[in-house]
Amino acid sequence: TLIGALSVSLVMAAQPAWADDGYALWLRSIAKVDRQAVVTALGDSATLTLAASELRRALPMETPAIVVATASAPSVRALTLPFSTLGDEGYLVCNVTLNGKRVILVAGNSDRGTLYGAFALIRHLATGGQAAAVNLRSAPKVKLRVLNHWDNLDESVERGYAGQSIWDWWTLPDFRDPRYTDYARANASIGINGTVLNNVNAKADSLTAPYIAKAAALANVFRPWGMRVYLSARFSAPIELGGLKTADPRDPAVAAWWKAKADEIYRAIPDFGGFLVKANSEGQPGPRDYGASHADGANMLAAAVRDHGGIVMWRAFVYAETDPEDRAKQAYSEFKPLDGTFADNVLVQVKNGAIDFQPREPFHPLFGAMPRTPLMIEFQITKEYLGFATHLAYLGPLFTEVLDAKTGQKPGETVADVVDGQAEHHKLSGMAGVANIGRDRDWSGSTFNQSNWYAFGRLAWDPDLSAEEIARSWAAQTFGTDRQVIDTVTAMMMGSREAVVDYTGALGLAHLMATGHHYGPGPWVSDLARPEWNPTYYHRADANGIGFDRTASGSNAVGQYAGSVAKSFAKPETTPESMLLWFHHLPWDRRMASGRNLWEDLVAHYDRGVAYVAQMQRQWEGLRSKIDAERWQKTATYLAVQEREARWWRDASLAYWMSVNHRPLPAGVRAPE
Numbered sequence: 001t002l003i004g005a006l007s008v009s010l011v012m013a014a015q016p017a018w019a020d021d022g023y024a025l026w027l028r029s030i031a032k033v034d035r036q037a038v039v040t041a042l043g044d045s046a047t048l049t050l051a052a053s054e055l056r057r058a059l060p061m062e063t064p065a066i067v068v069a070t071a072s073a074p075s076v077r078a079l080t081l082p083f084s085t086l087g088d089e090g091y092l093v094c095n096v097t098l099n100g101k102r103v104i105l106v107a108g109n110s111d112r113g114t115l116y117g118a119f120a121l122i123r124h125l126a127t128g129g130q131a132a133a134v135n136l137r138s139a140p141k142v143k144l145r146v147l148n149h150w151d152n153l154d155e156s157v158e159r160g161y162a163g164q165s166i167w168d169w170w171t172l173p174d175f176r177d178p179r180y181t182d183y184a185r186a187n188a189s190i191g192i193n194g195t196v197l198n199n200v201n202a203k204a205d206s207l208t209a210p211y212i213a214k215a216a217a218l219a220n221v222f223r224p225w226g227m228r229v230y231l232s233a234r235f236s237a238p239i240e241l242g243g244l245k246t247a248d249p250r251d252p253a254v255a256a257w258w259k260a261k262a263d264e265i266y267r268a269i270p271d272f273g274g275f276l277v278k279a280n281s282e283g284q285p286g287p288r289d290y291g292a293s294h295a296d297g298a299n300m301l302a303a304a305v306r307d308h309g310g311i312v313m314w315r316a317f318v319y320a321e322t323d324p325e326d327r328a329k330q331a332y333s334e335f336k337p338l339d340g341t342f343a344d345n346v347l348v349q350v351k352n353g354a355i356d357f358q359p360r361e362p363f364h365p366l367f368g369a370m371p372r373t374p375l376m377i378e379f380q381i382t383k384e385y386l387g388f389a390t391h392l393a394y395l396g397p398l399f400t401e402v403l404d405a406k407t408g409q410k411p412g413e414t415v416a417d418v419v420d421g422q423a424e425h426h427k428l429s430g431m432a433g434v435a436n437i438g439r440d441r442d443w444s445g446s447t448f449n450q451s452n453w454y455a456f457g458r459l460a461w462d463p464d465l466s467a468e469e470i471a472r473s474w475a476a477q478t479f480g481t482d483r484q485v486i487d488t489v490t491a492m493m494m495g496s497r498e499a500v501v502d503y504t505g506a507l508g509l510a511h512l513m514a515t516g517h518h519y520g521p522g523p524w525v526s527d528l529a530r531p532e533w534n535p536t537y538y539h540r541a542d543a544n545g546i547g548f549d550r551t552a553s554g555s556n557a558v559g560q561y562a563g564s565v566a567k568s569f570a571k572p573e574t575t576p577e578s579m580l581l582w583f584h585h586l587p588w589d590r591r592m593a594s595g596r597n598l599w600e601d602l603v604a605h606y607d608r609g610v611a612y613v614a615q616m617q618r619q620w621e622g623l624r625s626k627i628d629a630e631r632w633q634k635t636a637t638y639l640a641v642q643e644r645e646a647r648w649w650r651d652a653s654l655a656y657w658m659s660v661n662h663r664p665l666p667a668g669v670r671a672p673e
């Protein structure tokens with residue numbers, strides 16, 4: 001049968017030799033055969049042509065005829081399909097009779113929608129779905145699905161662990177590395193529609209004519225794949241580039257400089273997305289330098305891009321060394337009063353938690369607290385605090401834990417409702433992910449890190465997907481449809497982030513890492529000039545207890561949360577144990593749900609984290625014969641590194657805690673080495 005033939009050809013599909021190094025990402029599991037005859041495009045735009053060629057490239061031998069089209073094609077219009085609910089970028093994929101022939105129709109209202117539909121069909125087939133019964137329909141819930149590259153103009157990548165930047169600024173704009181196309185294609189396959197090319201710690205040079213030309217060359221490559229280019233803007237650029245005396249956003253000369261700069265960019269990149277700005281944070285210039293507010297700064301830039309349809313993504317990751325307030329509170333204190341004062345083409349971009357991409361943080365209290373402002377969420381795909389490229393940590397559960405969190409602001413409202421704009425019917429909505437992409441052959445430093453890029457894209461499209469279904473679908477597309485492989489890989493992935501939490505410091509502890517590079521333990525560090533950079537600032541451990549009192553008797557960060565959420569965080573008894581020490585300072589003897597005391601429980605978490613990694617090693621060993629040697633070996637090696645380093649985290653941390661609390665290890669627990 002057709003179905004039988006399809007699944008056989010999927011399983012048997014020969015992998016091209018170059019695929020084994022991970023370069024092909026998740027777009028690899030179906031044979032490449034020339035299916036010219038099978039796929040027809042009704043129209044000849046660059047994007048529709050890509051949609052057709054992607055299908056030809058991916059399809060197995062036995063496939064029914066496929067037509068790619070937009071809703072406006074006359075023969076498609078005649079079918080009266082439900083296009084009205086699909087918006088600009090949605091798609092449907094279904095079996096229809098077109099001009100008297102049974103075909104699979106892949107169509108959206110725009111050719112971008114059609115391209116997403118083509119990738120959805122490829123995903124459907126690559127994950128074991130059948131062509132005969134295909135019926136897919138989806139529209140993105142979030143409008144701006146954007147990667148943030150922390151890539152510098154010298155081609156280093158801040159917090160990047162996959163090699164140098166993929167942007168070769170030196171040879172751009174003339175040479176357009178084919179890799180740029182592969183990059184855009186991978187992004188389009190998961191629905192990502194924008195990319196900020198340069199680091200938030202921006203250099204003014206990125207706004208000079210030569211760099212605008214380079215960005216334009218990239219934008220030309222990305223455009224047919226539905227991706228727009230954005231730039232991080234250095235707020236003081238009018239001084240550095242324009243020779244002005246000030247960058248005060250209220251100064252008309254400053255506003256005029258930015259307007260002229262925006263016009264210049266739009267002449268080169270007519271669909272330029274807009275600016276991302278890190279202002280008055282970690283030494284970056286900003287409107288506060290002049291006594292102006294973040295809204296003054298954002299609105300001035302927003303006015304510069306407004307006529308071109310551009311937007312401004314203004315980051316709320318703001319804290320000042322001069323501010324004695326709990327660092328976890330500062331962004332809320334600064335931004336909440338500004339709600340309602342931002343221009344309508346501004347989004348405020350808020351990190352998922354109030355500190356900085358820790359293995360676990362409670363959701364940022366700004367979500368739900370600024371109903372009159374579209375808030376983008378910013379996740380970190382690159383694993384700055386979760387073991388760089390070497391440790392296996394699937395971030396799907398981290399992302400969904402935050403997206404699914406109830407804000408407490410309105411009945412039932414979740415962070416996802418705020419982010420996708422549903423809560424307040426905002427016109428703009430967005431999700432940003434700090435990219436983990438570099439020049440490594442496998443793009444992300446390891447095969448499993450690719451899953452975090454993938455999960456980010458899938459969740460930006462639909463924040464209501466489950467981390468597990470994303471993991472399964474990634475596993476099938478990455479390693480093939482063998483049941484044992486998918487089950488094992490998914491099982492490894494699903495607990496892997498919690499394992500990192502366990503071996504780096506569980507129960508709501510955070511920011512215990514070594515200084516500067518952020519790899520490895522450093523809970524003892526207390527001598528950094530900025531108090532809020534010291535791990536001791538966060539854990540506050542002494543002989544009696546541990547944790548940060550953020551209740552009314554402490555910093556009262558709890559007071560920034562609302563309703564039932566604030567209520568539950570206010571007392572240790574009602575705070576989830578996973579966040580206990582984030583909000584409370586408690587005695588080592590405190591009784592925990594496990595029946596153990598806090599100290600014993602903490603030790604058990606360290607042990608559990610180490611054991612999980614050892615278990616992943618065994619699971620992976622069991623897949624040796626089922627995965628190509630190159631990807632298998634690299635992963636096995638990295639798991640061995642991770643196991644060693646999980647023990648390092650455990651042992652160093654326990655030795656330190658014991659030096660503070662002078663407690664023995666619970667009976668039967670292995671002493672730190």
Ligand code: GCU
Nearest residue numbers: 158159200201278317356384
């Ligand atoms: C973290 C990270 C920095 C980065 C900053 C930011 O602090 O360590 O490298 O610049 O976040 O998000 O702006």
